[in-house]
Amino acid sequence: MLNKEIIKKGLGLLSLSVVLSSGFSTNLNAANVKLESNHNYLVTETRPNNIVLADLETNKVINECKTDETFSPGGIVLSPDYKVAYILGGYGEEIAGYEIETCKKVFHTSLTQGNIRAKSLFGLAVNEDGTKVYAIYNRTEMLNDRYKVLPPHFSVYNVADGLDAKPVKSFEMPRQTTVVSTGKDGKVYVVGTDLYEVNPTTGDIKVAKKIVKWGKEGYSDLDSAANYIIGQQTGDLTALYATIKYDDPKNPSEDAGTWYWGITSVDLNTGEIIQQNISEYETLMFTAIRSPKDSNILYGVLNDLTKFDLKEQKVLKRVVTDHTYYSVVPSMDGDKLYLGSCLDDIAVYDANTLEKIGKIQLSGDMGSAALQVFKTK
Numbered sequence: 001m002l003n004k005e006i007i008k009k010g011l012g013l014l015s016l017s018v019v020l021s022s023g024f025s026t027n028l029n030a031a032n033v034k035l036e037s038n039h040n041y042l043v044t045e046t047r048p049n050n051i052v053l054a055d056l057e058t059n060k061v062i063n064e065c066k067t068d069e070t071f072s073p074g075g076i077v078l079s080p081d082y083k084v085a086y087i088l089g090g091y092g093e094e095i096a097g098y099e100i101e102t103c104k105k106v107f108h109t110s111l112t113q114g115n116i117r118a119k120s121l122f123g124l125a126v127n128e129d130g131t132k133v134y135a136i137y138n139r140t141e142m143l144n145d146r147y148k149v150l151p152p153h154f155s156v157y158n159v160a161d162g163l164d165a166k167p168v169k170s171f172e173m174p175r176q177t178t179v180v181s182t183g184k185d186g187k188v189y190v191v192g193t194d195l196y197e198v199n200p201t202t203g204d205i206k207v208a209k210k211i212v213k214w215g216k217e218g219y220s221d222l223d224s225a226a227n228y229i230i231g232q233q234t235g236d237l238t239a240l241y242a243t244i245k246y247d248d249p250k251n252p253s254e255d256a257g258t259w260y261w262g263i264t265s266v267d268l269n270t271g272e273i274i275q276q277n278i279s280e281y282e283t284l285m286f287t288a289i290r291s292p293k294d295s296n297i298l299y300g301v302l303n304d305l306t307k308f309d310l311k312e313q314k315v316l317k318r319v320v321t322d323h324t325y326y327s328v329v330p331s332m333d334g335d336k337l338y339l340g341s342c343l344d345d346i347a348v349y350d351a352n353t354l355e356k357i358g359k360i361q362l363s364g365d366m367g368s369a370a371l372q373v374f375k376t377k
Contacts, residue, residue, distance in 0.1 A: 039375065046369065061360065074368045095124060109157055120138070136155075138175075241262045245257055346371065
């Protein structure tokens with residue numbers, strides 16, 4: 001079932017971000033910076049076509065790398081050694097990798113090949129040792145008299161193939177898959193109408209957890225979405241869902257029941273998967289993520305920032321934010337929260353008290369771009 005009101009509100013907010021993104025300019029020239037040891041950083045993307053590196057000790061942008069690829073959709077992930085940022089660009093048709101210290105371009109592939117047009121929104125990941133790039137994308141054959149929709153593909157690329165990389169392996173994926181994350185053990189998790197576990201070597205795909213048709217007695221099918229690549233460094237992949245608990249399961253009706261928020265979540269460090277309600281549906285959220293300090297604590301964001309207790313299935317605290325933020329990401333130690341993916345600033349909050357304690361000012365709008373935090377060794 002589709003919650004039309006949720007979709008309507010969400011699309012309206014995303015459209016507003018796109019409208020407000022025009023007119024921004026880049027003020028910081030690309031620099032040759034050196035990452036410090038035992039230091040916290042953040043990477044994201046901004047319009048018109050920048051990869052941004054911010055120092056989280058000072059909350060200042062210290063480098064901007066101009067990309068050859070057009071901004072959009074804004075998917076960005078990091079190599080395991082934090083040296084290279086991989087982006088989805090060219091309106092979802094290209095993947096590129098740039099060294100975040102030098103801005104050198106070290107990887108590129110075009111998902112579109114010949115008359116097979118490919119588009120990916122958030123289907124990007126890097127494997128556990130940094131030697132492979134994974135992509136999930138939709139394909140359409142552009143014929144003279146019609147468009148022919150083809151099955152989506154999961155493709156594997158060798159990082160060592162550099163600026164003219166081609167898939168070394170491709171296989172079909174179920175439709176409506178979005179976000180991809182890699183577990184510490186090499187398993188690849190993909191969110192769609194179900195949570196899939198993918199073996200990128202053999203191409204084997206299995207359902208790790210049912211999502212939309214979860215089959216829980218007394219509840220509706222799930223409205224579920226995962227639209228932002230966040231949490232890889234902190235070891236979390238969480239997809240929100242909404243569901244109705246019917247007052248009378250024998251006569252189910254949207255007008256006679258209680259709406260709940262819930263999560264389908266993978267601990268990327270251990271492979272543990274949980275699926276549960278988190279609270280009654282009181283506020284709209286775009287993303288949610290578990291704390292790396294305490295996996296029982298969950299944070300969600302859109303027009304407000306909420307802290308949840310998963311075991312008690314209740315709200316611990318909620319604060320209204322200065323404006324809409326699409327993503328929330330905790331620091332590596334779990335003490336701070338970074339709110340972004342909208343307009344030209346990243347808000348910094350205390351993860352315990354939800355007090356706003358800072359801001360990172362950007363030179364351009366983030367649009368739908370994700371953000372990633374990391375700490376060097």
